[in-house]
Amino acid sequence: MLRVKRKLTDEEGLTLVELLAAIMILSIIVISFLGFFTQSAQTNNRTNSVNEATFLAQEEIERITYYSASRASAFMVARCLLSKSILIVTLF
Helix, strand or coil: CHHHHHHHHCCCCCCHHHHHHHHHHHHHHHHHHHHHHHHHHHHHHHHHHHHHHHHHHHHHHHHHHHHHHCCCCHHHHHHHHHHHHHHHHHHC
16 A cells, blocks of 8 residues: 555656756757758758859860860850850859
8 A cells, every 4th residue: 555655646757847948958959950951051052053163164174175286266266165154154
């Protein structure tokens, strides 16, 4: 009988206040990490744009090098540069 009384009077578990405090602490932690995730997504998008522009620029440099090596006219090289530079500018 004494055992049953002890089990009924023991207060184990979490109170509502403790539960709310734990939820608030977890919420603060999650919100702080959410800022890092959005910042990394923006950085990733910007890096992709820069990589694409770099690739296009490298492609044009190789094309100019090829044309200058084959002694093409200056007009052909300038036209090639002008058409691609407009594309590169629009990426940014």
